[in-house]
Amino acid sequence: MGDVWAVLTNPNVVYILFVIGLWATAAAIYVPGTGFLEAAALACLVLAVAGFTRLPVNVVGVLLIVVAGVLFVVDLHVQSIGITVVGAGSLVAGSVLLFPSSEGLPALSPWAIVVMVLLSLGFAAFLLAAAVRAQGLRRKAVPEEVIGQRGVVTAPLTPVGTVQVAGELWTAFADEPLAVGEEVEVVALDGLKVRVKRVTTTKGG
Secondary structure, three states: OHHHHHHHOOHHHHHHHHHHHHHHHHHHHHOOOOOHHHHHHHHHHHHHHHHHOOOOOOHHHHHHHHHHHHHHHHHHHHOOHHHHHHHHHHHHHHHHHHOOOEOOEOOOOHHHHHHHHHHHHHHHHHHHHHHHHHHHHHHHOOHHHHOOOEEEEEEOEOOEEEEEEOOEEEEEEOOOOEOOOOEEEEEEEEOOEEEEEEOOOOOOO
8 A cells, every 4th residue: 555655646647647537537528438438537536636635736737737628628529729729738837837846845747747748639639530520420411311220339328328320330318228239229310419219129020
């Protein structure tokens, strides 16, 4: 246990866990129902908070990093270079202010800040490209063509998850929980999401 606390009193480790936790949370919001992303986000954020309790933390720095994460998520929908720049600036400022330097405690490594900011921008660009591609596909979707199509649940619907319909993955929701592998039918198209219901089979065909 002492080794764990030794690691969690390293500002660089705590900082990296915090940023990764926020990004995992953002990814879980964007791709709900996978379970892995939610678990990774929870684990990283819990460890980061545990580290915060052992270190002198600047609350303003924490808030600025959280704001940066929110802005990056908003940018997935707005797709504005201005929001990207403000988000990156907020992340840099929050990172610099996160741990006040004091005697006997090293300040956050500039290399850690540079690496995490660059990785964050790269991850944001990846999600943005995926969002743009998904929107392009969805614009081509005609309700009359999608509604009535059958597919398979690929991530549990609790109530939101993902389904594969006509070779494409869709974010989907239903009135009841649906497990992976269950056959579903699209009953409505709601923006970039589809509403589905379980396909019930009758004995004897």
